[in-house]
Amino acid sequence: MTPALTAALLWLVLANVIAMLPSRDHHWRAAYVLIAVGIPLVGWVTAQSGPIWGLLILAAGASVLRWPLVYFWRWIKGKGDSPAE
Template identity: 75%
Template sequence: MTAALTAALIWLVAANVTGFIPSRDYHWRAAYALIAVGIPILGWVTWVNGPIVGLIIFAMGASVLRWPLVYFWRWMKAKVANPAE
């Protein structure tokens, strides 16, 4: 296993452990930190192991951080529907 995949799996474990810890802000600060750390790791995994493995790791990360993706998707749909705003 490459160092990039090891870092991605450590990120996934940390993200899952973070989800078990109680939070007053519904884990949004942790989600921002995980996104900031996860994007470079995803790029590293894709660079070292190829795009197929990168897509698999992306899907694994998206399953952990699904609510930020849902809110981003809703925001993008609103921007496309009302581009003047």
């Protein structure tokens, strides 16, 4: 297993442990940190192990951080609904 895949799997374990801990802000601060670390990690996995592994790690990360993605998608869809001025 490459170092990038090892780091990605450790990221997934850490994200799941963080999700089990209680949080006053519903884990948003942790989500921001996980996103900031996860995006370069996906690039590293893709560079070392290829695009298939990169897509698998991206999908795994998206399943862990699904609510930030849902809110981001809603925000993007809301930007197109405003009338043109």
